[in-house]
Amino acid sequence: MFGGGGMNPRKMKQMMKQMGIDVEEIDAERVVIETADGDLVFDDAQVTKMDAQGQETYQIVGSPSEVESGSAAGAAGAVEAADADEDTADDDAIPDEDVALVAERAGVPQSKAREALEDTNGDLAAAIAALE
Known part of the structure; x- marks a missing residue:
């Protein structure tokens, strides 16, 4: 100021x-x-x-x-639940926090970030690189 x-x-x-x-x-x-x-x-x-x-x-x-409008309220619970269930999570599921991170870093919508993560089998760095 x-x-x-x-x-x-x-x-x-x-x-x-x-x-x-x-x-x-x-x-x-x-x-x-x-x-x-x-x-x-x-x-x-x-x-x-x-x-x-x-x-x-x-x-x-x-x-x-x-994050998408209105989804921030549930995001904290989703992150906490994902952290608690990380060991029992399905290997094929892409965590929402990974999607949000890739979307933020690459500057793309979360739908494109999810597609890139699915194409790279959840590899964050590869998904970001593919989107840039």
């Missing part, structure tokens, strides 16, 4: 406090931003809340994964 350049962090905090700006770190495990085109899901993001004269602003730092 401010171009602190090489300013001492303690001095910056003092200045912000004098201007009535409170900064608070939030221990967020997951942040979901829902859009018309799809959802952005931040896992283990750094979230900072700034309160300046009654106006709250949230800053999210992290790398999001893109």
Whole structure:
């Protein structure tokens, strides 16, 4: 927000406090931003809340994964269930988190990512390379 350049962090905090700006770190495990085109899901993001004269602003730092609109709510449960069932999972099934990862890295829809993973027998690197 401010171009602190090489300013001492303690001095910056003092200045912000004098201007009535409170900064608070939030221990967020997951942040979901829902859009018309799809959802952005931040896992283990750094979230900072700034309160300046009654106006709250949230800053999210992290790398999001893109999922289909509305599917982010169930994605956490699906990831946890996939992790728990990983040993008993069918070898032919492509995990949804692998599809999401390939789709994000290659910048393609999840349907194309799933097809590429099926063509490469679940090899993430080969699927990404084939899509690029």
